[in-house]
Amino acid sequence: xxxxxxxxxxxxxxxxxxxLALAATGGLYAAFAPADKAKAEESAQSLTIEEGKKLYSxxxxxxxGTGGQGTTDGPSLVGVGAAAVDFQVGTGRMPAQxxxxxxxxxxxxxxxxxxxxxxxxxxxxxxxxxxxxxxxYDPSGADIGKGGELFxxxxxxxxxxxxxxxxxxxxxxxxxxxxVSPKHLYEAMQTxxxxxxxxxxxxxxxxxxxxxxxxxxxVNGDDTEHPGGLELGGLGPVSEGLFGWVFxxxxxxAVAVWIAAxxxxxxxx
Amino acid sequence: MSIDTTEKPEPSGGKSRGKAxxxxxxxxxxxxxxxxxxxxxxxxxxIFPDHWSFMLGEIVLYSFVIIILTGVxxxxxxxxxxxxxxxxxxxxxxxxxxxxxxxxxxxHISFDVRGGLLIRQIHHWAALVFLAxxxxxxMRVFFTGAFRKPREVNWLFxxxxxxLGMFTGFTGYSLPDDLLSGTGVRFMEGAILAVPVVGTYxxxxxxxxxxxxxxFVARFYSVHILLLPGIMLGLLAAHLFLVFYxxxxxxxxxxxxxxxxxxxxxxxxxxxxxxxxFFLVFGVISVVAAIATINPIWAIGxxxxxxxxxxxxxxxxxxxxxxxxRVMPGxxxxxxxxxxxxxxxxxxxxxxxxxxxxxxxxxxxAWITGDKREHHILDRPxxxxxxTGLGVAWIxxxxxLLVGGGNDLFATHLHLSINAITWFVRVGFFAAPVIAFLxxxxxxxxxxxxxxxxxxxxxxxGIIKRLPHGEFIEVHEPLAQEALHKLTAHEQYxxxxxxxxxxxxxxxxxxxxxxxxxxxxxxxxYAEGNQIPKPTVQEYEEITSGHGHH
Numbered sequence: 001x002x003x004x005x006x007x008x009x010x011x012x013x014x015x016x017x018x019x020l021a022l023a024a025t026g027g028l029y030a031a032f033a034p035a036d037k038a039k040a041e042e043s044a045q046s047l048t049i050e051e052g053k054k055l056y057s058x059x060x061x062x063x064x065g066t067g068g069q070g071t072t073d074g075p076s077l078v079g080v081g082a083a084a085v086d087f088q089v090g091t092g093r094m095p096a097q098x099x100x101x102x103x104x105x106x107x108x109x110x111x112x113x114x115x116x117x118x119x120x121x122x123x124x125x126x127x128x129x130x131x132x133x134x135x136x137y138d139p140s141g142a143d144i145g146k147g148g149e150l151f152x153x154x155x156x157x158x159x160x161x162x163x164x165x166x167x168x169x170x171x172x173x174x175x176x177x178x179x180v181s182p183k184h185l186y187e188a189m190q191t192x193x194x195x196x197x198x199x200x201x202x203x204x205x206x207x208x209x210x211x212x213x214x215x216x217x218x219v220n221g222d223d224t225e226h227p228g229g230l231e232l233g234g235l236g237p238v239s240e241g242l243f244g245w246v247f248x249x250x251x252x253x254a255v256a257v258w259i260a261a262x263x264x265x266x267x268x269x
Numbered sequence: 270m271s272i273d274t275t276e277k278p279e280p281s282g283g284k285s286r287g288k289a290x291x292x293x294x295x296x297x298x299x300x301x302x303x304x305x306x307x308x309x310x311x312x313x314x315x316i317f318p319d320h321w322s323f324m325l326g327e328i329v330l331y332s333f334v335i336i337i338l339t340g341v342x343x344x345x346x347x348x349x350x351x352x353x354x355x356x357x358x359x360x361x362x363x364x365x366x367x368x369x370x371x372x373x374x375x376x377h378i379s380f381d382v383r384g385g386l387l388i389r390q391i392h393h394w395a396a397l398v399f400l401a402x403x404x405x406x407x408m409r410v411f412f413t414g415a416f417r418k419p420r421e422v423n424w425l426f427x428x429x430x431x432x433l434g435m436f437t438g439f440t441g442y443s444l445p446d447d448l449l450s451g452t453g454v455r456f457m458e459g460a461i462l463a464v465p466v467v468g469t470y471x472x473x474x475x476x477x478x479x480x481x482x483x484x485f486v487a488r489f490y491s492v493h494i495l496l497l498p499g500i501m502l503g504l505l506a507a508h509l510f511l512v513f514y515x516x517x518x519x520x521x522x523x524x525x526x527x528x529x530x531x532x533x534x535x536x537x538x539x540x541x542x543x544x545x546x547f548f549l550v551f552g553v554i555s556v557v558a559a560i561a562t563i564n565p566i567w568a569i570g571x572x573x574x575x576x577x578x579x580x581x582x583x584x585x586x587x588x589x590x591x592x593x594x595r596v597m598p599g600x601x602x603x604x605x606x607x608x609x610x611x612x613x614x615x616x617x618x619x620x621x622x623x624x625x626x627x628x629x630x631x632x633x634x635a636w637i638t639g640d641k642r643e644h645h646i647l648d649r650p651x652x653x654x655x656x657t658g659l660g661v662a663w664i665x666x667x668x669x670l671l672v673g674g675g676n677d678l679f680a681t682h683l684h685l686s687i688n689a690i691t692w693f694v695r696v697g698f699f700a701a702p703v704i705a706f707l708x709x710x711x712x713x714x715x716x717x718x719x720x721x722x723x724x725x726x727x728x729x730x731g732i733i734k735r736l737p738h739g740e741f742i743e744v745h746e747p748l749a750q751e752a753l754h755k756l757t758a759h760e761q762y763x764x765x766x767x768x769x770x771x772x773x774x775x776x777x778x779x780x781x782x783x784x785x786x787x788x789x790x791x792x793x794x795y796a797e798g799n800q801i802p803k804p805t806v807q808e809y810e811e812i813t814s815g816h817g818h819h
Contacts, residue, residue, distance in 0.1 A: 156577070173681050228386060248397060263319050
């Protein structure tokens with residue numbers, strides 16, 4: 001002991017202590033960490049939630065409150081679930097650029113891992129719909145015809161016959177569904193973002209959601225066929241009327257002017 | 270027209286001058302039975318003046334022919350029935366859906382009949398062009414004053430054709446029984462129901478019971494392919510006959526008077542031109558139909574009364590009625606257990622008023638001017654500022670209502686609030702026509718002043734001349750005789766004077782309210798400040814005689 005205490009002021013003493021401490025920590029971790037698998041996962045989960053909370057306090061807390069309780073600028077997030085976060089952040093709607101009648105979609109700046117962390121934090125505030133798995137939203141093999149019927153019954157009032165979007169009151173609107181991924185379509189139906197009503201599985205079973213996704217992909221996707229030619233926005237008679245006036249009658253009047261300018265010369269007889 | 274059907278021409282093949290050629294013998298044969306010689310002699314050399322705006326009516330005529338031709342083809346495959354069937358055709362997203370036979374057969378035409386979709390699209394595009402052409406043709410006639418005596422009746426025929434065209438279009442649009450048109454029919458049913466007392470009865474008569482029932486497609490089909498086109502064909506024949514009978518109006522110009530027509534003969538010049546124009550019209554409409562979709566019923570889906578879509582509008586010609594309904598506040602009056610739906614009834618009453626106001630205009634103007642003479646020389650719109658202003662006001666009203674009819678699409682595409690657009694249309698309905706009238710009238714008067722200036726002082730040449738004493742002036746070139754004629758050919762009315770307050774015996778006369786109104790309106794049309802006096806010969810000579818410059 002004397003030997004030790006005599007060298008306690010040795011220049012390398014601090015290094016030795018540090019090494020010992022590290023060895024002890026590492027040894028203890030090695031001894032306890034692999035002991036319980038479930039415990040380890042929970043700590044990973046809580047780490048994700050921790051990370052999510054950090055992201056939340058930077059990007060979301062100013063409107064939704066520091067604990068997700070909501071403020072005058074944003075609703076409470078308790079119980080909205082991971083699916084809502086995945087939709088809102090994944091489509092770039094959240095964090096919102098500015099308050100207004102409706103938050104538009106924009107470029108998403110979060111990675112999927114960050115979105116998952118945010119989703120984990122928000123769903124830790126209160127239970128809500130989880131992010132759907134690929135098996136749930138994958139539209140392959142779904143009934144497109146049935147989906148069309150369901151779409152016209154439940155969605156077309158706001159989103160137009162083929163999901164081209166439409167106006168709601170006071171500057172709000174139902175967006176165009178072209179280019180929206182099946183996962184986001186599913187989540188939107190599940191959670192009812194912004195002005196949209198929600199269609200939980202109790203009202204619209206998973207299978208019907210798939211049918212609807214398949215229909216939207218078929219009639220308003222990038223590889224939708226337009227047997228009649230140019231689609232003119234798919235907006236119905238307003239754009240058709242405009243096109244008819246400008247390119248139909250407009251061309252014909254131009255033709256009339258052209259013909260009238262080329263008149264026969266009267267012969268002197 | 271001088272067709273005398275009682276006078277038979279002499280048989281011309283009597284003299285023996287050798288055997289007549291085949292054509293001649295055929296002509297003889299037909300003339301002996303149909304009397305075409307005198308008919309052709311009277312009309313073949315009929316003269317028509319040449320101007321592009323006189324061909325607008327031709328566009329309409331040809332698109333009508335195209336509609337009939339393509340419509341006949343469509344009737345071969347269309348089943349006007351509302352029996353429910355399951356779709357088994359080749360459009361995958363609709364397979365297995367229940368629909369009416371009407372919708373099913375339209376799907377069949379679109380996907381499984383050779384050329385069916387193209388013909389359908391030509392038919393529908395031609396209908397839009399037909400109505401748009403009638404609108405523009407009618408405005409041409411309006412702004413040039415071609416509706417004046419003796420053409421008031423023909424104006425009415427044309428106006429009726431426009432209105433019948435609207436309803437023919439509407440019934441045709443409803444035939445496929447798709448979700449869009451079904452919503453339109455439901456809209457119409459709502460309007461009928463809003464008629465006090467008899468509304469419900471009318472609706473039940475029309476639909477054979479409760480909406481939608483199983484009858485309306487078949488009924489609309491008869492109306493669309495038989496009743497309305499039949500009336501329209503008759504009116505069209507009368508319209509064209511009157512054009513021949515009255516002879517065509519012409520623009521003022523040297524050698525053109527109210528008593529002659531300067532132009533080209535009907536045969537061969539106009540038959541060739543018109544024939545060529547027909548094919549150009551057919552070609553343009555076919556190209557439009559080949560490149561652009563119209564009424565994609567496969568995307569719209571079959572009609573079911575429990576479904577509806579946003580963006581449900583009628584075709585453009587009915588758009589102003591949609592606008593009337595959309596911007597009208599939803600007022601209701603309840604009494605003794607009955608409801609008067611003013612929110613629908615008022616638009617339903619304004620709808621015919623908008624149309625009638627333009628239809629009766631020729632008679633109003635004739636009453637105000639008191640002019641009983643015939644007019645075959647057209648007015649330049651600027652020379653009738655009040656009429657032009659009223660016409661533009663009417664078009665403005667129409668356009669404002671069209672904006673109202675498409676308020677949702679204006680909202681989404683211009684990123685505006687639909688409520689703001691609705692309020693804009695509500696205010697615009699009253700204010701925009703007034704503003705348009707005032708602005709147009711000022712522009713017309715300004716143009717009249719410019720014409721007057723040009724006549725008296727010549728054209729600004731852009732050449733600056735320095736006079737010996739240092740002053741700079743711009744050299745004005747006098748106009749050519751032809752241009753002078755064009756600018757001064759119009760006549761100007763005096764405001765109608767109120768009849769003298771006493772009659773020949775010195776007894777005070779009482780002016781009727783009508784006379785007072787007429788005098789007031791006449792001042793609004795023709796009093797000082799409402800038209801610029803055109804230069805007189807004295808003024809012209811005084812200025813151009815060379816004494817001094819200006």
